[in-house]
Amino acid sequence: MSVFLKMNGSIILRSLARFLVPFTIPRKRRVLCSGVLQRYLSSKIPAVSYPNKESTSPPEKLELDSWKITMKSSVQDVSADSGSKDEDPVVAMKELIEMWRLLGREVPEHISEEELKTAMECVSKSSKKKYLRYLYIKEKAKKARQTKKELKAATKEKAIKDQLLETTKEDKQQNFLFLRLWDRNMDTAMGWKGAQAMQFGQPLVFDMDYGNYMKPKELRNTVCQLLESEGWNRRDVDPFHIYFCNLQVGGVYHKELVRRYEEKWSKLLLTTTEKSYIDLFPKDSIIYLTADSPNVMTTFKHDKIYVVGSFVDKGTQKGISLAKAKRLKLATECLPLDRYLQWDTGTKNLTLDQMMRILLCLKNTGSWEEALRFVPKRKHAGYLEISPSSQEELVNRLKRSKTFNSFPKDSLKIHTQKRWLK
């Protein structure tokens, strides 16, 4: 056993050597050996002794059926106590999940009573599997976090130890030529920028009126995205003034936001209001950004107020935000994804943080190529080169619009008048 463990351990150790050189093997074993692995490892014991037995029998005649006998005679693997044969469906479901796990399906190892009940309430087999897969991914992420945490703690401990050694060696005061840039200095700077944005910055509205269109899970995802987009905004050179409009105090959204931000919620440099954006801003300066809009955004306008619906819908409910904008008689626009990108798969709905980064980039650079970097790569197959013909068309259109619109009739008149005067 120890031989095998060392082998396994050494392979992994090599890859991790950068972080943890003096790492005790027994500790490692505890970290790595989950139930499955343990069984797997322990299964390797007879492998050493097996070849001796094999060598005695002629290789031509393979014993193909002997394993069946041992399999049949061995005791039940899973929950040998079959006392309650006509058991309740909860147990049956648990066993089903266990069997799926043995088959290698993506199901969680541990499942709470509540989750089990939810799984049983799923109507179809596929919905059961989907839910279990979700739990599996959650469990895996949790495990990964835990191991990472432990690793981090170990490296920290080691670093402290090293430092202690060092300080005993050379007990010297450290002098710097430059002022050290602490995190809190950065925070202050960003805070100043945020405050400035709240006074003079361009508003960007998040419409929080979608609370009852979403399931709890979707709402949680939305708030995650909101947090992230707020972070991107805070770190930007020239942040937006963020408005959370239609945010009912005590509503689901508010609760979730407060839960996530904790005490920081009251110190955030953004405006939250129960009012709607149409009460705050003139209607004709509002542009609602929605993927369903027929109007394609051509340029970023610095004098407009862009509204983004903070809405995650996993099951596609078509056209809800567009309907909302129509009801309020607002202008709508969508990003020119098809004009610049060779769209591959996936919906054209983007997440809130992607949207935020695109808008920030647009505001700062004005370049679509630059801004659409933030569209996930998996959704498209690269940028479209603007072909000469389409470019020509664009130029033509520009010309036409100029001749038809931008030169008012009066100017023509003046021109003719002048000529006439001559």
Next chain:
Amino acid sequence: MMTFCFTGIRSLPKLWKSNPYLGLGPGHSFLSLFLENCYGIRNQQKWFSLKTVSAQNTKAVNLLIAKARYLRNEGSSKQVSSDTHLFAAGAAKKRSQMNPHRKDDALPPMRNTIQLPTKPLNSEEWDRLKEDFKGRANFESWIISQMAQSCSSVDVAKSLLAWVAAKNNGIVGYDLLVKYLYLCVVHKQTSEIIDVYEIMKARYKRLESGGYTLLIQGLIHSDRWREALLLLEDVKKVMIPSKKNYNDCIEGALLHQDVNLAWNLYQELLGYDLIPMLKTLKAFFDFGKNIKDDQYSNKLFDILLYLRNNHLYPEESFAHSIKTWFESVPGEHWKGQFTTVKESGQCLGCGKTIESIHLSSEEYESLKGKIMKDVIDGGDLYKKTTPQELERFQNFVKCCPPFDIVIDGLNVAKTFPKARESQVLLDVVSQLAKQNLELLVLGRKHMLTQHSRWRKDEMKMVQKQASCFFADNISEDDPFLLYATLHSGNHCKFITKDLMRDHKACLHNAKTQHLFFKWQRGHQLAILNRLPGSKIIFQNIPSYDTVVQTTGDSWHIPYDDDMVERYSYEVPTKWLCLHRKT
């Protein structure tokens, strides 16, 4: 081909020589030459591979060619335009083949290229193979998956399990067992299946759906087929069994002559709202051959009515089973033939008229109400239009006389990409207006603004000859199309190429969807072609409904041709005509 190669080679030095004259650098010329050579080689290989394939199964290919030729001849001799009808089986496939710009998805490159063993290996050989394996996955489960995919022989898989068991205290994991079972089922090794069944029963109190399905499928062919039913009961404890489970059980019951059990299982299956596999239904027909039993016959008639009510269509082999059953019933002189139906709705086999596609007035009213509620409103009017706009439109429809034809202006105008939009629309409208039809053209407001593709004078002509309604640029126009058509009465048709699948999906129950589809087939005109003299050719609307039907003395059953790939929104064109001689 050889000559081609030679010329290629002969031109090699020529190219080399001529290049300096062209003023290109040597590196450049080499590149172009290399590319050409590459192409030559690749073409050659393609040719060879094609040839070898055709040499291997010439017979099959010839058969296919013969059948295709036969079909083509038949089509051309009769000039049946229903072959290309919008909702005819295979039409969508044909359309998709007409624009072949979508490149075929290339197969992903093989990463792990371990040769799967073709004969049982001993443990050393397995050990060696495992050392060769470089993937990150578990070797044992990876290799058995590969074997299951390529249907390796059972003995090879068994030797793998023996190897695993030997190094593992005689224990084989559940996933390996299930995949081994799969191979046994594929190769129909009944004794092996029973062995695995015994092992699983001994080791596990309960299995999961995949294992149960395989065991049921395997056990029904053995003497212990009744145990498959126990397994079915086990499945029921955790979930609704699949239609495949039921299919296997029913087939097993019929195989072992337990008719009552089969019918009970069938009822149970319907009770779960599952749609049975066509295989299951076919099994009942196959079993009933040569039996004179009125009760049994009535049940089969019920199956046919079930097909009718759910708009299901049998496949070719099932249609053959139905025909043989009808013809085999003793005492009743049924005679069947495979045929097609004329556009007028007359069966070419017996001359009877097929049911009309027109909806009864109750059906029509109920469809109208449902479409208003589910499609146009759909919970939020703003999703597709606005209340003001809908009201404007409703008033507009009220003021106008009932229309004969409603035209989806944008869709029609864009039918022929090379022609100017307004020109196409004007052609269609003026041709129809000549027949004294009351027309409505639906469009969006942007059609009225001057543009190179939307000429104002032509749009004026359109407006002169037809009533026009222009929706906001932001609204959808299809709901208006449906509304106007439905409110003009049963005679009113509409023109668009849109298949209206999204609107069909808005309707909540299957019955209304069937009704909508029937109405759509009976009322949707499609544009086939535009002749140089700007004459538009429309597709004929079928006058008959494609659905299983009976008059007591005759049955007409539309079925799917094996050669044609039918999409879910299409209907078959082939019919089985059965009638009783008196």
